[in-house]
Amino acid sequence: xxxxxxxxxxxxxxxxxxxxxxxxxxxxxxxxxxxxxxxxxxxxxxxxxxxxxxxxxxxxxxxxxxxxxxxxxxxxxxxxxxxxxxxxxxxxxxxxxxxxxxxxxxxxxxxxxxxxxxxxxxxxxxxxxxxxxxxxxxxxxxxxxxxxxxxxxxxxxxxxxxxxxxxxxxxxxxxxxxxxxxxxxxxxxxxxxxxxxxxxxxxxxxxxxxxxxxxxxxxxxxxxxxxxxxxxxxxxxxxxxxxxxxxxxxxxxxxxxxxxxxxxxxxxxxxxxxxxxxxxxxxxxxxxxxxxxxxxxxxxxxxxxxxxxxxxxxxxxxxxxxxxxxxxxxxxxxxxxxxxxxxxxxxxxxxxxxxxxxxxxxxxxxxxxxxxxxxxxxxxxxxxxxxxxxxxxxxxxxxxxxxxxxxxxxxxxxxxxxxxxxxxxxxxxxxxxxxxxxxxxxxxxxxxxxxxxxxxxxxxxxxxxxxxxxxxxxx
Amino acid sequence: xxxxxxxxxxxxxxxxxxxxxxxxxxxxxxxxxxxxxxxxxxxxxxxxxxxxxxxxxxxxxxxxxxxxxxxxxxxxxxxxxxxxxxxxxxxxxxxxxxxxxxxxxxxxxxxxxxxxxxxxxxxxxxxxxxxxxxxxxxxxxxxxxxxxxxxxxxxxxxxxxxxxxxxxxxxxxxxxxxxxxxxxxxxxxxxxxxxxxxxxxxxxxxxxxxxx
Numbered sequence: 001x002x003x004x005x006x007x008x009x010x011x012x013x014x015x016x017x018x019x020x021x022x023x024x025x026x027x028x029x030x031x032x033x034x035x036x037x038x039x040x041x042x043x044x045x046x047x048x049x050x051x052x053x054x055x056x057x058x059x060x061x062x063x064x065x066x067x068x069x070x071x072x073x074x075x076x077x078x079x080x081x082x083x084x085x086x087x088x089x090x091x092x093x094x095x096x097x098x099x100x101x102x103x104x105x106x107x108x109x110x111x112x113x114x115x116x117x118x119x120x121x122x123x124x125x126x127x128x129x130x131x132x133x134x135x136x137x138x139x140x141x142x143x144x145x146x147x148x149x150x151x152x153x154x155x156x157x158x159x160x161x162x163x164x165x166x167x168x169x170x171x172x173x174x175x176x177x178x179x180x181x182x183x184x185x186x187x188x189x190x191x192x193x194x195x196x197x198x199x200x201x202x203x204x205x206x207x208x209x210x211x212x213x214x215x216x217x218x219x220x221x222x223x224x225x226x227x228x229x230x231x232x233x234x235x236x237x238x239x240x241x242x243x244x245x246x247x248x249x250x251x252x253x254x255x256x257x258x259x260x261x262x263x264x265x266x267x268x269x270x271x272x273x274x275x276x277x278x279x280x281x282x283x284x285x286x287x288x289x290x291x292x293x294x295x296x297x298x299x300x301x302x303x304x305x306x307x308x309x310x311x312x313x314x315x316x317x318x319x320x321x322x323x324x325x326x327x328x329x330x331x332x333x334x335x336x337x338x339x340x341x342x343x344x345x346x347x348x349x350x351x352x353x354x355x356x357x358x359x360x361x362x363x364x365x366x367x368x369x370x371x372x373x374x375x376x377x378x379x380x381x382x383x384x385x386x387x388x389x390x391x392x393x394x395x396x397x398x399x400x401x402x403x404x405x406x407x408x409x410x411x412x413x414x415x416x417x418x419x420x421x422x423x424x425x426x427x428x429x430x431x432x433x434x435x436x437x438x439x440x441x442x443x444x445x446x447x448x449x450x451x452x453x454x455x456x457x458x459x460x461x462x463x464x465x466x467x468x469x470x471x472x473x474x475x
Numbered sequence: 476x477x478x479x480x481x482x483x484x485x486x487x488x489x490x491x492x493x494x495x496x497x498x499x500x501x502x503x504x505x506x507x508x509x510x511x512x513x514x515x516x517x518x519x520x521x522x523x524x525x526x527x528x529x530x531x532x533x534x535x536x537x538x539x540x541x542x543x544x545x546x547x548x549x550x551x552x553x554x555x556x557x558x559x560x561x562x563x564x565x566x567x568x569x570x571x572x573x574x575x576x577x578x579x580x581x582x583x584x585x586x587x588x589x590x591x592x593x594x595x596x597x598x599x600x601x602x603x604x605x606x607x608x609x610x611x612x613x614x615x616x617x618x619x620x621x622x623x624x625x626x627x628x629x630x631x632x633x634x635x636x637x638x639x640x641x642x643x644x645x646x647x648x649x650x651x652x653x654x655x656x657x658x659x660x661x662x663x664x665x666x667x668x669x670x671x672x673x674x675x676x677x678x679x680x681x682x683x684x685x686x687x
Contacts, residue, residue, distance in 0.1 A: 016674040021648040039508035084506040091508050135566040149566035153597035161664045200560040235589050256684035264684045324492050420502045439497040445526040
């Protein structure tokens with residue numbers, strides 16, 4: 001009998017019951033909750049007269065709507081200028097208070113983007129099943145966990161039953177062999193993977209990332225990769241546990257200690273695919289072939305190397321795809337054949353659940369230090385992923401580097417990744433963004449997003465256009 | 476949840492691939508704490524020429540006449556025809572809420588994004604995957620005939636065309652059962668509560684650190 005994949009193991013360890021029709025009940029160890037996709041779930045529970053099955057398995061925090069200026073943040077909940085946002089955040093507070101759910105409220109220093117805070121607090125750990133009403137829940141798979149986004153009806157279902165109704169997905173391995181070249185990061189790797197397999201390439205699969213280049217990444221870099229599994233269509237992305245994973249988890253506030261720690265570590269070491277595991281699909285990518293990436297279209301798969309030119313739609317034989325390219329270029333105000341380096345930049349956003357951890361901020365600060373934001377950049381902002389990331393960065397003086405260069409240093413939240421708060425693009429503006437989605441209007445009505453790594457975003461802010469970070473290092 | 480048994484409706488052709496959930500319902504409308512009222516803002520950025528905000532009265536907003544929902548032939552449409560990877564992007568259930576609130580009951584496309592697909596079934600919407608060639612033929616038929624309508628029979632798993640021809644489709648048997656009967660799956664799962672409790676006790680022994 002063939003061995004098991006990591007996904008097979010996690011599935012089997014959480015299988016409550018399997019029905020003949022292929023659906024199964026999967027036990028959920030951790031549910032993360034934020035303000036946008038939970039109010040209707042809490043209301044549903046209340047209407048049906050149900051209680052959470054296991055209150056302690058839930059952790060909540062507001063992130064999508066929170067303002068990021070220190071002026072608004074200094075007054076906590078009452079300081080939120082947007083009344084509709086304030087009501088939504090207050091609703092989360094009220095629901096959590098009523099049910100006794102642990103919440104890191106807006107003025108708690110542990111508050112931040114749910115996918116940054118989960119691992120940071122040890123609330124998400126290897127071997128767990130983790131869900132959240134947010135598609136970027138795949139981030140937590142970097143710890144060797146089964147983590148994916150769910151809809152609000154499912155949020156309510158998990159609250160009420162501690163289980164998710166699911167069908168087992170297929171297994172896919174993306175193996176990145178070799179070694180990344182200098183200046184090429186986890187973000188470039190995942191963008192290149194999405195460019196290769198497409199935004200629907202992972203649909204129906206649980207996606208495991210493996211190979212030497214993945215193993216060489218830090219745990220934070222692995223989170224960046226798993227974060228964007230959903231951008232390749234896969235609900236769940238995951239990476240096998242190794243010593244780095246275990247070291248990362250040790251000493252976190254909610255990590256086990258003492259004997260329980262030893263017991264957990266022993267179990268976590270099994271959170272790897274067996275050598276003889278069989279995947280339904282395997283994609284192999286050479287790390288050496290990956291250059292710094294920039295998206296030029298309105299879908300993450302419309303991506304190229306900084307040294308490339310934008311493709312000509314006329315060269316595309318498939319009519320639906322040609323049509324997509326034409327629409328994308330029209331929306332982006334760009335032309336086929338144009339060098340990617342010539343794309344203008346108006347704003348720069350460094351943040352989001354993809355790239356707002358301390359290593360991301362260090363990488364950006366390293367590029368920025370001693371330089372000034374170019375005069376054509378109307379706003380360059382850095383939004384740390386959590387209050388603790390913010391504190392750490394400030395203790396290292398990173399905030400001062402950014403501010404001295406002309407960046408705005410903000411309070412933690414999702415911010416301009418999806419522009420639910422006041423941080424957004426104006427129509428026609430191009431943004432070098434470290435976030436995960438470049439959909440039409442995503443960062444603001446009519447806004448044009450270009451997804452890049454933190455170092456590439458920082459370099460774009462300094463140069464006022466996209467530059468090859470590898471050349472900047474040599475200058 | 477509203478049950479879905481059979482439905483006949485005018486087909487609205489949305490001829491683009493990778494229709495994402497930000498397009499279906501932009502984020503500013505996600506600040507609502509309700510499940511209803513999203514219909515007027517469905518495809519807001521494509522449908523209107525101005526920038527939509529929550530609680531706006533859409534009756535006086537400037538319409539984008541080029542967008543299919545604003546064309547007279549499709550104003551009564553309730554079946555949406557689109558291209559591959561429909562519903563990609565975020566997990567927001569506001570997307571199917573908006574489609575349902577507008578009046579769509581059935582979606583046809585060559586493929587759907589996983590989370591969106593699942594969310595539809597929780598809201599009385601039937602998403603049907605059809606082979607690319609059949610979707611091409613349906614686009615051609617819709618474009619050739621104003622008021623082109625389809626009849627969908629979930630029990631029989633058949634889509635009927637005006638000329639009497641039919642297309643059969645696949646649907647997961649559990650989802651079909653829930654949709655046909657408008658069932659609340661939390662109640663169904665709770666019938667299994669003893670299994671959940673038994674599993675949880677074993678799980679606690681195997682992985683005690685999760686419960687400390």
